[in-house]
Amino acid sequence: MNQLNVAKFGGTSVADYDAMQRCADIIVNNPDTRVVVVSASAGVTNYLVQLAQGNLTAEQQDKIIQAICDIEYAVIGRLKQPADVLTALDNLIHEMSAIARNEQLSESLKLKDALLSFGERMSSLLFAELLRQRGVQAVNFDIRQVLKTDSTFSQAQPDIQATRRQAQTLMKPELSRSVFVTQGFIGSDSENATTTLGRGGSDYTAALLAEALDAETLHIWTDVTGIFTTDPRVASSARPIPEISFDEAAEMATFGAKILHPATLIPAIRSGSKVFVGSSRAANDGGTWISRETQERPAYxxxxxxxxxxxxxxxxxxxxxxxxxxxxxxxxxxxxxxxxxxxxxxxxxxxxxxxxxxxxxxxxxxxxxxxxxxxxxxxxxxxxxxxxxxxxxxxxxxxxxxxxxxxxxxxxxxxxxxxxxxxxxxxxxxxxxxxxxxxxxxxxxxxx
Missing domain, CATH: 3.30.2130.10 (VC0802-like)
Known part of the structure; x- marks a missing residue:
């Protein structure tokens, strides 16, 4: 391990078994990647948000829970030894279903956060097992042990110093031996209640971990090859940007560029870690580097x-x-x-x-x-x-x-x-x- 790298994979990057295999290729090809932060599989968080409204009939709840199960068990079905993780997944589904049917859900942000955490928890469980089957010494690590926050449920603010202490104690000594697969978006407060950082918070989680572990680089893998001059879905002539400064990227994230969570760059700016944004679908096609200084600073x-x-x-x-x-x-x-x-x-x-x-x-x-x-x-x-x-x-x-x-x-x-x-x-x-x-x-x- 020469230069510690933290990698984050978004929801489309871990959408299904084939997508997860592409992510595994990226990790296998870069031995400096020792921490992997995953989002919920594409679609799962949207389903959980529907459940979290708490105003559904039992039939509607069952339909949404089944849709989540279809996504997760489809991955299990293609693993070589599914029994090793099937029980753990069954337990998560059972716990998730119980919260979804809790009569207090619609009035409790605390319960909503607990419910929304299951997407990431299921993703990390499955992805860690997939890595192990690829020969990687991987552990499924509960980020709530490290990422400590206040108790502002649904928009929790991280405790930077407490998170660093926990990361240095629980993760840093083991990084040379194991790849830590963990969850984005979630944390825990001083009472160990589950909190969330807000929608898109997996990027922020990865950046906080990169800072807490003194990582050299942070790689954010998504479904587009870097940051573009604008959203290619809005303007077809949009083109990728090879490099961009922290200041420019922070403005883009703040004002709506979905490629980055608005708070992602704050830990990177503090620590000086360089950030790379690329596509897990085309890992060799390059991407965008974000750093303090760039060779060019155009007006637009x-x-x-x-x-x-x-x-x-x-x-x-x-x-x-x-x-x-x-x-x-x-x-x-x-x-x-x-x-x-x-x-x-x-x-x-x-x-x-x-x-x-x-x-x-x-x-x-x-x-x-x-x-x-x-x-x-x-x-x-x-x-x-x-x-x-x-x-x-x-x-x-x-x-x-x-x-x-x-x-x-x-x-x-x-x-x-x-x-x-x-x-x-x-x-x-x-x-x-x-x-x-x-x-x-x-x-x-x-x-x-």
């Missing part, structure tokens, strides 16, 4: 699209020539652990954007939050919006940047524009039905 690097946005407009005449209103607003938002992306202000109002994912288990704008804001101002909520961000370098000083970008949108209504806070992005809020056409127009203007 990429375009990111973030869907499911809510615009919250807070209006109060008391803002006029007054102090403290914004402090009151953000105090309330902090109380409900609301993260704000964009913000603009006028003399008597403030507008801000908030993520409200449709498949989330936790409603961001709760009635309690809106009622408390309503005590100090008029509140207006607008949905059906998307956020588009042009990512680049020195955007504040590039001549004509505003005109070039806005000319691509002259046929569409813009709900909000933010520019100036960062030299790496220019952001605007648009109606969801226009978003993809705007991205296509922008990509043609800036990159073609």
């Amino acid at each position: 690097r990429a375009i990111a699209l973030r869907r499911d946005q809510v615009l919250l407009t807070l209006k109060s005449p008391n803002m006029l020539h007054a102090t403290g209103f914004l402090a009151d607003v953000f105090g309330i938002l902090a109380k409900y652990k609301i993260s704000v992306d964009l913000i603009t202000t006028s003399e008597i109002s403030v507008a801000l954007t908030i993520d409200e994912p449709q498949n989330g288990t936790r409603k961001t704008l709760s009635s309690e939050l809106l009622a408390e804001l309503g005590e100090i101002c008029d509140v207006k909520v607008e949905q059906g919006l998307s956020l588009i961000a042009v990512i680049g370098n020195r955007l504040q000083s590039v001549n004509g940047v505003g005109g070039k970008i806005l000319s691509a949108m002259d046929s569409y209504n813009l709900r909000m524009i933010c520019h100036g806070a960062s030299p790496n992005n220019l952001c605007f809020l648009v109606y969801a039905e226009d978003a993809e056409r705007i991205v296509e127009n922008l990509h043609q203007k800036l990159f073609e």
Whole structure:
């Protein structure tokens, strides 16, 4: 083991037996990979989210549980000695089913997190066995022993120091002897209750482990060959980016590029670990390296699209020539652990954007939050919006940047524009039905 590497495989990379075999090839071909973080097999988390709503009939529950079983047992059926892991999988399915049928599920974020953990736990069980059958000394390791968090269920925040202590004690001494296969997305609090880091948190888990174990590199394997100038499904002319800086990649992740979880790069920036993003389907086709410095820093690097946005407009005449209103607003938002992306202000109002994912288990704008804001101002909520961000370098000083970008949108209504806070992005809020056409127009203007 010359340079410790942590590898993370996403849901499509471990979707079935054949996909897992491709991941096993990657691990076998790189002996420096000693820690493997897996997501739930593609589709499983969506099923678990449906179960976690807690408002299904017994028949509907049975149908979803059977769909999960079909995915997991299909892998078991192709292993050489399935009996070795069949009992363990049966136990996980039984435990998962019991939580899914718990009458308290719909009201308990704690139970929801426990339920959502099973996708990753089943993936790691099966993938560790597949590696062993390929001759790799692999162990299925419960990440909840290491990744310690607070008790904010569904959006837990990691305890960096406690996680490092646990990783150095429980994992580091054994890495020369075994490959640790473990779960992304989940952790545990001080009472050992299961927590989750939010949707897409497997990338974040891998980055936290790379930091805690002093890894040289972090490889994130997904279903596309690296980071593109925009989503290829939106603009067919999108092209891969060979290298990108931490700053640029962080902006892309924050503003919607699904290739990375927004928090993934924070541990990498702290530790200096280089990050590689590639496709498990085409491991030899290259990908994107993310590091502190890059050879080139073009004005325009990429375009990111973030869907499911809510615009919250807070209006109060008391803002006029007054102090403290914004402090009151953000105090309330902090109380409900609301993260704000964009913000603009006028003399008597403030507008801000908030993520409200449709498949989330936790409603961001709760009635309690809106009622408390309503005590100090008029509140207006607008949905059906998307956020588009042009990512680049020195955007504040590039001549004509505003005109070039806005000319691509002259046929569409813009709900909000933010520019100036960062030299790496220019952001605007648009109606969801226009978003993809705007991205296509922008990509043609800036990159073609």
